[in-house]
Amino acid sequence: MNNNKVKPSILPGFMELLPKEQQKFNDIVNKITKVYEENGCLPMDTPIIEKSEVLLAKSAGETEKQVYRFNKGSNDLSLRFDLTVPLARYVAQYFNDLNFPFKRYQVGKVYRGERNQRGRYREFYQCDLDIIGNEKLSISNDALVISMVSKGFKAIGLKDYKFQISNRKILSSILTEIGVNEITEVMILIDKYDKIGKEEFEKNLNDLIGEEKSSYITNVMNIAGSNEKILEELKSLNLESEKFRSGIEELENVINMLSILGVEEDEYLINLKIIRGLDYYTGTVFETFLIGNEGYGSICSGGRYDNLAQNYTDRLLPGVGISIGLTRLFFVLGEIGFLDNYVVKNPVEYLILPIGDTLNYCGEIFRKLEAEGKTSQIYLEDGKLKKKMNYADKLGINKVILVGEDEAASKLVKIKDMVSGEESIKGFSEI
């Protein structure tokens, strides 16, 4: 290579795929978003660059340090770091033009300057689904968003996942009820449970709120069994607070609605350890794990927020959302071997191979197939037959139409099935 060439490369933390992988990625996105659309979600798209004052209206804490922020002319700009803040801005901005409940999905790239490590991306696709109400929004929607993801996963053939569902009102009201003052600290600790493990968790919790309260909370968190049994046991705690009662009722409603919407019993589980950090969420929260591959973390998370757009408007806009980190999911599906068996239908059925001076006749065949709704492409390059057949093979095209000068003269075609290896001669009208 000459010295004046620049080495072709991309930045670390950016995913780029070869065509066959890209086809799988796109197929997964298309199948999931098709489910969303057929369930009434509208498509949305927002700019990747926004004003920093808008994107960072709410101090984004840890996230803010990771934001790609720069000036262009006199403008202070940032690249979006999620799709929720742009949604909040969008709903506030176009409030009068939207129908509520406003159901939208959005697939787009977001940017975070994370520490570079395997499976962590600085540019990644999110696929977000949110339902926003005007002033109020039925709790049934919390089940609806989960049911849509469930159908999306089924559409791509993904099994062995489990939605783990909780309602933040339950644990936080229990903490209040038993006289814990350090509610935030305890919630942060519970959020870390899976990371730090049972032993360290219990030690830390003891240190924080004392052994008696700690043991009460640990017992509640670890109530196990069927969803029905967990709900029964929670109710039997007989706590009086309105918030507790409301958390239980919401959770019960969500569980009930999941089955009304056709989600199977074995797809979900109540897990009170699910907290989802401290941002946004005020009621229902959920994460999703691949059974047997929990170590990769949640592949899809979300929850209910009381008021989406409070930084931009005085209107009360409650909502519930669920987000799939598509780039990360694709990475995980690769790691666990799921993609090896993921087959994308080749959109091209036939490759037409001119052999000798038969391009005109090949064009006739091409146009005939097209008129009949069959897809084909003509191989237009010179070269030996072997090279041409090799091209069909590499592209995974199943049927090759060989068109020599004899075939052209007698208006025939020779069709080779690349799977069985069989060849057959047909008349032009029989293709």
Place this chain on the structure above:
Amino acid sequence: MNNNKVKPSILPGFMELLPKEQQKFNDIVNKITKVYEENGCLPMDTPIIEKSEVLLAKSAGETEKQVYRFNKGSNDLSLRFDLTVPLARYVAQYFNDLNFPFKRYQVGKVYRGERNQRGRYREFYQCDLDIIGNEKLSISNDALVISMVSKGFKAIGLKDYKFQISNRKILSSILTEIGVNEITEVMILIDKYDKIGKEEFEKNLNDLIGEEKSSYITNVMNIAGSNEKILEELKSLNLESEKFRSGIEELENVINMLSILGVEEDEYLINLKIIRGLDYYTGTVFETFLIGNEGYGSICSGGRYDNLAQNYTDRLLPGVGISIGLTRLFFVLGEIGFLDNYVVKNPVEYLILPIGDTLNYCGEIFRKLEAEGKTSQIYLEDGKLKKKMNYADKLGINKVILVGEDEAASKLVKIKDMVSGEESIKGFSEI
């Protein structure tokens, strides 16, 4: 509004659509890219952020000033300003993993800090289609890319466009032949013909190369008539140069191949005034105008380049590409009224309306429809019937299933056709 609210707004020069418009935009993109895929083009996606040294390996001239460029940590980064430079980098980088001819399409946002004016965007979608050969690439591909766009336009119902095609070898070889030294300057001038008009063009050309040569060139440029006649007249110039002969032969090949691929005679026209600036292109060039709306400029342009990736590799990679500026096209289609009549099929057929306590039965209906491949959504909010019907109306859902407690008790449904206004009662099994 409180003072602590941030006004929800986006930057000037960024397009954002309401859901109904977004559906149209997406539908247009989906239909065009489906055609590309069915004609053998593979999907591709590249990062929006790349290393500045890679993206700006070739001095981008005027474009470079418009690039969004910034530092993050110690990295000098730029947002891509087109999809061609990333393609060149991609093909050089993954050369060994690709099959040639490599046909790919890419839809993605690109960024240019252009002067802010109506219909000009700083963030806009491009839809690029390129075919890259390894060392050589048949001239037939130049017609193939045009034919795919033609089919894409037909798929969205767009008529009244005209591909205007030339080959840069023709005019530049003629200029050499008649002894013009200022070839670059003349080409730049011809490129501006439509902008400055006939009179100013001829005056400038006279000043540049004298009246005699100017008049010869002007006559050639203005040869009119059918494509066949233009080719005949060009041939009859009887110029000897190899480059001229090759330009004519290529152009004739492209025209011939267009009809083999099923592009209609009235969709294209030879126009020697098409130059496409000074970058990249070395042979075939084309632009596309909306008949009667030429003032909006070309909606889709491209051409042949001898060597795509010379900044990254010593390999010779000739190619031909065609690019639709989707955001700009969408703007123009709005301006000329095309979008007013553009109908997107509603992916949801039924809205199920629970009236009273019938959610369980509504779920049964929902699951039955789903099992039969019919799409529906349940309206989950409280409220008056009128408000619920209004929701169906605004979302353009054609059939509403009204489920009162009577219907639930007797396992019936009341179906209202929102178009005809007709109502009918059916048994559960007859839905």
